[in-house]
Amino acid sequence: MDYKTVSGTINIATGLLLGLVWLGIAAFLLLKKRKSLVHVLFFTIFYIYIYKVFDYTLFQFQSLLLLKHFVPGLMLNGLSAEKSVNLIPLATLRLEDVKTSLLNVLLMIPFGFGLPFITSFSMKRVVAAGALFSIVIELLQLITGFMANTTFRVADINDVIFNTAGVAxxxxxxxxxxxxxxxxxxxxxxxxxxxxxxxxxxxxxDK
Structure with missing residues (x-):
């Protein structure tokens, strides 16, 4: 199988899966939880945002690792797994990292703004949920990197810090x-x- 065929198949499968997940959750909210159509509308917007975050931080890079198993000879120029972790807060930041840090803040501002529209979480719980979400992303980057022995993203504690600031x-x-x-x-x-x-x-x- 060639690269385009495999890539197209993965994209279609991902789209179908996301659609089915959305349909299941929307049906649950409407039929079981008796939520309004307006609530489902706000949930749908937030759902699309969450997908785009995963796509930006994980899918578009880690999907290449999946392609590697189906396309013999595909060359990937990623980082070795042992270089994909930073657990020292702020110590490794350089001037050229300022742009990335600002992007991490901007990336999660919609999370802090959007989650209160679909939950009754207090602001503290919203920030905690955002921090947990960021940690999950970093762990997924780390796990997939070690499984494939290569990655395109560094699992960085600084990302969690700036992501959480964005949520706040x-x-x-x-x-x-x-x-x-x-x-x-x-x-x-x-x-x-x-x-x-x-x-x-x-x-x-009102709280």
Missing amino acids: IGSMIFVAFVRLYRQASRNWAMKEIPVLRYIAERPQV
Whole structure:
């Protein structure tokens, strides 16, 4: 099998799997949890965001390791597994790492902003969930790297730190946004528009 055939098959299989997972969760939310269509809409947006994070940090790189098993002779120029870990916070940061660190912050701002729209988590729990999510990504990078003895990403404690900072910023933006939204929409007929009412009634802002 050639590279394009295998790559296309993997992409199609991934798309089908993601679609089925979304369909299952959406059905569960609507039928079992009795959530509103607006809630499912916000969940869908967050679901797409989570997929894009995994795609950016994991799928597009680690899928090459899967291709290696199906395409004989495929050459990969990754890092050796033993060079793919950094557990020393901030000590290894260089000036050229500033851009990457800022991108790590920006990457997770939507997490801190979006999760409160689909959960009743307090802001502390949102930040904790974001930190856990970041750790899971780093562990998956590490595990797949060691399994294949090569990787394209470093499992870095600094990524967790800056990702978590991004989540915290996102949660603060969420609180500010909802409060400003409530003030600006006092005279609007929010009860007539489910999406607007859903935004204004987020419980975290009152805690």
